[in-house]
Amino acid sequence: MTAIPLQPPRRLVEFTLDGAATRVPEGATLLDACRAAGKDVPTLCEGDTLTPKNACRVCVVEVEGARTLAPACSRAAEPGMSVHTDTERTRHSRRLVLELLASSVDLSTTPRAAAWIVEYGAEPGRFGADAARLNEEPKVDNDLYVRDYDKCILCYKCVDACGEQWQNTFAIAVAGRGFDARIAVEHDAPLTDSACVYCGNCIEVCPTGALSFKSEFDMRAAGTWDESAQSETTTVCAYCGVGCNLTLHVQDNEIVKVTSPHDNPVTHGNLCIKGRFGYQHVQNRD
Numbered sequence: 471m472t473a474i475p476l477q478p479p480r481r482l483v484e485f486t487l488d489g490a491a492t493r494v495p496e497g498a499t500l501l502d503a504c505r506a507a508g509k510d511v512p513t514l515c516e517g518d519t520l521t522p523k524n525a526c527r528v529c530v531v532e533v534e535g536a537r538t539l540a541p542a543c544s545r546a547a548e549p550g551m552s553v554h555t556d557t558e559r560t561r562h563s564r565r566l567v568l569e570l571l572a573s574s575v576d577l578s579t580t581p582r583a584a585a586w587i588v589e590y591g592a593e594p595g596r597f598g599a600d601a602a603r604l605n606e607e608p609k610v611d612n613d614l615y616v617r618d619y620d621k622c623i624l625c626y627k628c629v630d631a632c633g634e635q636w637q638n639t640f641a642i643a644v645a646g647r648g649f650d651a652r653i654a655v656e657h658d659a660p661l662t663d664s665a666c667v668y669c670g671n672c673i674e675v676c677p678t679g680a681l682s683f684k685s686e687f688d689m690r691a692a693g694t695w696d697e698s699a700q701s702e703t704t705t706v707c708a709y710c711g712v713g714c715n716l717t718l719h720v721q722d723n724e725i726v727k728v729t730s731p732h733d734n735p736v737t738h739g740n741l742c743i744k745g746r747f748g749y750q751h752v753q754n755r756d
């Protein structure tokens with residue numbers, strides 16, 4: 471029998487969140503505390519299965535006594551700190567971040583972005599029509615997934631998922647610097663000529679829809695993509711003995727994409743090509 475060592479119990483950290491006494495396990499972030507308290511702090515680059523990158527700064531909160539605003543997604547709760555999540559300063563900062571992002575990239579498929587823009591009174595148009603836009607055509611170079619970098623906020627989540635944090639394939643990286651920085655495969659080649667193994671783990675973490683299933687991309691183009699008409703069923707992949715969890719997204723009796731629960735302690739939302747994309751035989755009725 472294999473002995474499984476128990477982790478030592480984690481101590482609780484006591485601090486004040488929007489004036490209310492709060493306790494969270496040691497190591498929890500301010501975002502964890504906000505979510506546990508039912509507070510809706512916007513996030514974009516935060517990934518629940520990835521190390522925080524602090525790229526977008528839309529999640530900032532105010533810590534009493536601190537000179538700068540703190541990103542809630544990466545700042546650990548400390549005993550005695552007093553944190554405010556909804557002040558004029560945090561709202562102003564979030565508004566500006568949303569304005570800058572929405573004026574430079576297409577947030578139309580970023581969940582909740584439109585609602586946050588309204589909530590924070592962001593006016594992306596105030597930078598004028600000349601505000602930087604990539605205006606790149608989506609890269610459709612294979613049958614499995616599409617890269618639409620007009621929607622990319624350069625959060626690097628896909629790079630981390632493809633690289634050392636999960637997949638260790640290192641097919642995608644950041645090319646260029648400053649304003650020219652772009653997510654790309656080596657030599658900006660088509661995906662089919664790259665090291666990509668089509669696990670789709672980058673799609674799983676992309677917060678904006680810049681990376682999407684070809685099925686979703688095609689249905690959006692045809693105007694038939696309708697999340698409200700989709701059901702989700704979590705099951706077990708039958709291809710091999712790892713037994714990853716698959717969540718099948720079904721619309722009109724067809725599987726339209728496959729995701730995986732992030733809270734699975736073995737796979738953390740990651741899959742391989744078979745589990746992610748190998749579902750066509752299920753609906754081949756010929």
Ligand code: SF4
Binds near residue numbers: 625675676677681
């Ligand atoms: S493609 Fe998606 S995950 Fe990758 S950097 Fe852009 S927005 Fe982030």
Ligand code: SF4
Binds near residue numbers: 707708710713746
């Ligand atoms: S997703 Fe891949 S690794 Fe996981 S059970 Fe299926 S075939 Fe095996």
Ligand code: FES
Binds near residue numbers: 527529
């Ligand atoms: S979500 Fe916290 S910095 Fe992006």
